[in-house]
Amino acid sequence: MKKIAAILALSASALGLSAGVSFADYTLNILHFNDWHSRIEGNNKYESTCSADEETKGECIGGAGRLVTAIAEERKKLEGQNLLLLNAGDSFQGSLFYTTYKGAVEEEFLNQIKPDAVTLGNHEFDDGETALVPYLDKAKFPIVSANVVPNDKSGAKDKIKPSIVVEVGGQKIGIVGAVTNDTPELASPGPNIAITDDVKSITAEVEKLKAQGINKIIAVTHIGYRRERDVIAKIPGVDVVVGGHSHTLLSNTDPKAEGPYPTMVDNPDGYKVPVVQAASYSKYLGEFKVVFDDNGVVKEASGAPIYLDKSITPDPAVLARIKELGAPIEALKNKEVAETTKAIDGSRENCRARECEMGNLVSDAILDRTKGQGVEIVISNGGGLRASIDQGTVTMGEVLTVLPFQNTLATFKISGKDLVAGLENGLSQIEDGAGRFPQVAGIKYSFDKSVAPNAGRVKSVEVMENGAWTPISPDKQYLVATNNYVRQGGDGYKVFADRASDAYDYGPGLEQVVADYLGAHRPYTPKLDGRITELAAAAAEPAKPAEPAKPAETAPATQAPAAGAAKPAETSPANGEPAMPAPPSGSSDIAGTPPAVSNETAPAAPAAEPAKPAETAPATPAPAAEPAKPAQATQAEAKPAETSHTVAAGDTYWDLAKKAYGDATKWKLISEANKDYKPRRLPLGATLTIPPAAK
Numbered sequence: 016m017k018k019i020a021a022i023l024a025l026s027a028s029a030l031g032l033s034a035g036v037s038f039a040d041y042t043l044n045i046l047h048f049n050d051w052h053s054r055i056e057g058n059n060k061y062e063s064t065c066s067a068d069e070e071t072k073g074e075c076i077g078g079a080g081r082l083v084t085a086i087a088e089e090r091k092k093l094e095g096q097n098l099l100l101l102n103a104g105d106s107f108q109g110s111l112f113y114t115t116y117k118g119a120v121e122e123e124f125l126n127q128i129k130p131d132a133v134t135l136g137n138h139e140f141d142d143g144e145t146a147l148v149p150y151l152d153k154a155k156f157p158i159v160s161a162n163v164v165p166n167d168k169s170g171a172k173d174k175i176k177p178s179i180v181v182e183v184g185g186q187k188i189g190i191v192g193a194v195t196n197d198t199p200e201l202a203s204p205g206p207n208i209a210i211t212d213d214v215k216s217i218t219a220e221v222e223k224l225k226a227q228g229i230n231k232i233i234a235v236t237h238i239g240y241r242r243e244r245d246v247i248a249k250i251p252g253v254d255v256v257v258g259g260h261s262h263t264l265l266s267n268t269d270p271k272a273e274g275p276y277p278t279m280v281d282n283p284d285g286y287k288v289p290v291v292q293a294a295s296y297s298k299y300l301g302e303f304k305v306v307f308d309d310n311g312v313v314k315e316a317s318g319a320p321i322y323l324d325k326s327i328t329p330d331p332a333v334l335a336r337i338k339e340l341g342a343p344i345e346a347l348k349n350k351e352v353a354e355t356t357k358a359i360d361g362s363r364e365n366c367r368a369r370e371c372e373m374g375n376l377v378s379d380a381i382l383d384r385t386k387g388q389g390v391e392i393v394i395s396n397g398g399g400l401r402a403s404i405d406q407g408t409v410t411m412g413e414v415l416t417v418l419p420f421q422n423t424l425a426t427f428k429i430s431g432k433d434l435v436a437g438l439e440n441g442l443s444q445i446e447d448g449a450g451r452f453p454q455v456a457g458i459k460y461s462f463d464k465s466v467a468p469n470a471g472r473v474k475s476v477e478v479m480e481n482g483a484w485t486p487i488s489p490d491k492q493y494l495v496a497t498n499n500y501v502r503q504g505g506d507g508y509k510v511f512a513d514r515a516s517d518a519y520d521y522g523p524g525l526e527q528v529v530a531d532y533l534g535a536h537r538p539y540t541p542k543l544d545g546r547i548t549e550l551a552a553a554a555a556e557p558a559k560p561a562e563p564a565k566p567a568e569t570a571p572a573t574q575a576p577a578a579g580a581a582k583p584a585e586t587s588p589a590n591g592e593p594a595m596p597a598p599p600s601g602s603s604d605i606a607g608t609p610p611a612v613s614n615e616t617a618p619a620a621p622a623a624e625p626a627k628p629a630e631t632a633p634a635t636p637a638p639a640a641e642p643a644k645p646a647q648a649t650q651a652e653a654k655p656a657e658t659s660h661t662v663a664a665g666d667t668y669w670d671l672a673k674k675a676y677g678d679a680t681k682w683k684l685i686s687e688a689n690k691d692y693k694p695r696r697l698p699l700g701a702t703l704t705i706p707p708a709a710k
Contacts, residue, residue, distance in 0.1 A: 040314065041186050041231075041307045044093050046086060047101045049237070049259030050136070050295035052109030055079045055120055055337055057329070058296050062421060064110065073325035077297035079124045079337060080329025085300045085321060086128055087330075097184035100128070103259030103292070104136025104194065104237035107146065109421060109524065111344045117146040119153075120340055124333070126155045131181055134192030135160045136237040136259060138521065140202035143700075144170050151175065159192030159235065162216035169207035178220045180229060189224035189232040193217050193247075195239060195260055197519075199698060206700045213238055214246060221252040230311030233257060240265075240273060240292050248280035248288040254313055255289055255305055256280075262295035266320060277303055277316050289316035298323060348412035353533035359404040359541040361417055366397035367452045368445055370547035373400045373417065374454025376539070377525070380532035382456040384523070385426060385496040387667025387682065391478060392457040392495045394437065396506045398450015399498060399525075409539075414530045424522030425502035427515035432489040435473055440507045443468035451506035454547075459484065461548040474550055492516075498525055658705040662698060676708040684709060 057065035057075035065075035086100065106121040107113055113121070118139075125133065133156055139147055148170035151158060161177035178191040193213045198204060217234055224232055233255040234247055240263035248256045266272035277289035293301035303318025360366075361373030377400065378393045385393075402416045429437075438460060441453030445464050453460075460476045477484040478493070487493075497511070499520035504512030533539050660671060668682035675685070688706045692698060 039309065041184070041309075042097060043183065043186075043188070043231075043305050043307065044096055044098045045101060045233075045255070045257065045291075045301075045303055045305065046089055046098070047103065047257045047291065047301040048082070048293050048297060048299070049103035049257075050105040050262050051082075051102075051121065051297050052105055052138070052295060053107060053113035053121055054110060054296040055112040055124070055340070056110070057081065058298060062296060064419075064421070075325070077299075077323045078329065079297070080331075080333040081323040081327040082297045082300065083124065083128060083330040083333050085323055085327050088327075089300070089302060089321075097186070099132075099181070099183060099188070099233075100130045101190070101233070101235050101257045102130045102133040103235055103257055104134045105138045105259060105521075106133075106136070107150075108138040108141050108521075109296070109423075111347055112340065114527070115343055115347060116340070117142060118150045122150050122153055123336075126153075127333075130156050132157050132159050132179060132190045132192070132235055134158070134235045134237055134259075135163055135175070135194050137195055137198040137202045140198060140204040140208070143203045143205045144207070147171060148174075157190075159190055160194055161191050161220045162193045162196075162211040162213050163204075164209040164211055166207050166209070169205075171208060177216070178224060180224070180227070186231065187229050189221075189227075189229040191217055191220045191224070191232065191234050191253075193234065193236045193238060195237060203698060205698055213242075214250060217247065217253070218250050221250060225252055231307055232311075236260075239263075240290070243292075244274070244278055244280055244290050248290050249282055251282065251284045253282070253288060254286075254307070254311060255316075256291070257301075258290060258292045261292065263292040264294040264299070264320070265292055268319075276301075276319060279316065286312045287316075289313060291318075293320050348410065348415065350411045351408050352411050352414065352530045353409040353537045353539055355404060355406055355409060355533075356538050356540045358406045359539075361400045361403040363448065366400045366454065367448045367450060368397075369452075369549065370543055370545070371397070371400075371454065372541035372543060373403065375456070375542060375544070375546070376532075377418070377529055378454050378456035380529045381424060381496050381498075381525070383532055383535075384424065384528045388426065388494070390426060390457075390494045390496045391480075392434065392493055393455060394434075394441070394495065394497050394501065395454040396441070396450055396498070396501050396508075397452035397454055398506060399500065400454075409533055411526075411530055414526050414533070418526040418529060420500065420525075422498035422500050422525045423520060424496060424525060424528055425499045425518065425520040426494065426496045426522065427502055427511065427518035428492050428494055429511065429515050430489065431476075431487040431491050431493060433510050433514040434493060434495065435476055435487065435489075436510045437508050438462075438473050438476065439469050439471075440510065442472045443507070449506070451508070456546070458487070459546040459548070461550050463550045656707050660703045660705055662701045662703060671703070671705065675705050678708075681708060 054077055057070065057078035057080070059065045059069050059074060059076075065078070069075055090098065090100075102125070106125065107118050133154070135158065139150065151171055151174040157176060157179045158174070159176050159179055163171075163175050165171040165173075165175065178189055181188050181190065193216060194210065196210060196213050198210045204210060213236070217236075221232055231254055232252055234243075234250070234253045235257045236243055236247055237259045238247060239261040240258060241261070243256050243258040247253065247258075263274075264272045265274050265276035265278060267275050277291045280288045280290055282288050289303065289305060291301050291303060293299040299320040299322055301318070301320045303316055305316045306314045308314050359372050359376060361371065365371040366374050374395060374397055378395045381393045381395065382390060399420060399422065400417055401419055402413075404413050404417060438453055441451045442462050442464065443449075444451060458476060458478050461474045462472045463474055464472060466472045476487040478487050479485075500506070501508045502511050502515065502518060502520050658675070660666075668685045671685055672678065672682040684706055685703065688704045692701060692703070
């Protein structure tokens with residue numbers, strides 16, 4: 016134990032029993048950054064790519080150019096002193112530079128920066144070994160992670176060190192790395208790379224370092240601030256924790272910081288451990304100084320993160336290289352991803368006040384991407400939608416214009432009661448045109464904006480369950496998807512930050528999710544289907560007499576629905592959910608959705624009576640599920656009792672169930688037969704058991 020050793024050494028010196036003992040302090044300066052997330056270009060205030068105009072105005076933050084300059088300036092300032100530069104992972108994923116080059120650009124600039132050690136983040140495994148192994152092969156810096164264990168079949172074998180020892184100023188420093196335990200759920204390390212327990216792996220490596228006589232040990236971890244503070248810093252023998260993964264800003268002056276910089280933690284062995292992070296996206300370069308006594312015990316630690324704003328001049332050579340590398344990215348922005356049958360409305364006045372076409376597109380795309388994980392509900396903030404898309408060809412540049420913030424897909428669990436509280440927040444500033452208005456998928460809700468904000472504007476919320484719309488259960492836990500901004504409490508959704516469980520905020524980029532969905536539904540037809548209803552408007556305006564039915568695209572929104580069943584293709588959401596029941600006759604369709612019509616001309620309906628308040632109108636029951644046909648049953652019986660499937664990129668239990676059984680909702684049969692694998696992210700190359708369909 017370090018504290019006991021220090022006391023014994025001091026006592027021995029005082030008694031004159033130890034000769035030649037030096038009690039000189041050792042000072043080590045540490046520069047660090049984490050969660051770069053491919054922000055090669057500078058960030059604007061929305062954490063999106065900074066434009067040339069914003070750069071001219073001095074509004075850009077971070078980026079490779081400023082990072083290179085800041086590190087060079089700090090190294091010059093600290094010349095002759097003891098110094099380490101450390102990176103805590105997640106350099107991959109987050110911009111079109113990663114999409115285009117799969118980690119090669121990030122590595123090029125890391126090689127130029129020359130860190131003393133880098134650990135791996137979960138996003139380094141997003142593309143399996145395809146992107147990871149070239150990164151390991153070309154790195155000119157040590158990569159450390161004690162709990163990343165490739166087997167003999169892995170291309171990463173012997174390319175990741177659990178720890179290293181570096182000599183700085185005549186002193187040996189041990190550096191041990193680790194990645195978050197749930198990396199197999201969050202990314203795709205594949206069948207040949209195991210992620211072992213972080214605490215056990217770090218502890219074992221610390222013991223090895225101590226056995227070599229190393230008494231100054233730094234844990235460079237991609238685990239998240241709270242666990243790094245509450246668990247990793249308390250591992251006996253760990254002296255300093257340089258962390259990442261949670262994008263945490265620590266500061267002694269910024270009121271938005273989650274904690275002090277550094278955060279000093281009591282280790283059970285009786286000494287203090289400084290814990291640091293430097294937010295994310297290269298907006299900050301962390302810098303702090305640690306003073307050790309002769310026994311490797313931290314006596315003090317102090318510093319502050321450096322904000323890489325306009326005061327830092329980007330390196331000109333780096334900017335020139337970024338421009339060169341950016342040429343194919345400009346081509347990517349012009350890449351055709353889909354086409355639309357008509358314009359998709361993403362106007363501010365609609366998406367911040369009512370159901371809008373762009374809100375439905377983005378929310379449906381998120382649900383489609385996450386349904387294999389069991390997600391039932393999606394909430395998107397209307398303010399995150401910044402443009403409409405014209406009819407015809409859709410380019411990636413247009414998608415990026417709609418979604419410019421480089422938000423990522425986020426998932427979490429929350430109770431029905433807290434979800435409704437989130438909707439109340441979203442409806443609280445409609446009058447101001449605030450961006451928090453909730454666009455949704457997987458649920459439908461009604462509201463009355465004549466009620467005071469946060470005082471019960473939400474009147475009903477229904478969730479699609481077993482083919483029918485069911486009132487939301489206050490106590491039930493629902494799996495929800497949104498974007499990372501909303502999940503972290505942005506736009507007033509504080510309840511999602513405070514009350515969510517099992518939250519993960521760093522999924523794929525929202526723009527890519529939407530582009531993929533558009534491409535899969537080409538040509539895409541925008542829609543409004545009544546998933547959001549404003550009751551005050553419905554109660555105020557009586558229904559007009561019905562006229563003979565016209566084609567859906569031309570029928571006035573105020574007409575009563577024509578008699579006859581609507582075509583399934585016209586009423587079923589594109590994401591494969593069961594068809595949403597039509598609103599009760601006489602209810603107002605504030606978004607202007609045409610009534611559903613049959614494929615035959617219907618006779619005129621009798622004049623409708625004035626509409627009753629929508630909250631008292633009886634809900635139209637969901638269509639009954641169609642019974643299985645005998646032929647389908649025969650085919651199922653003819654299938655082998657059990658089959659297998661090798662996981663390929665993009666596979667989900669949902670899609671596999673649809674292929675195996677013709678019913679995607681039976682995905683849990685496959686999940687239960689493969690309990691070693693998490694539904695959130697299936698490991699590439701794994702062999703799954705496909706059981707027979709339940710009778």
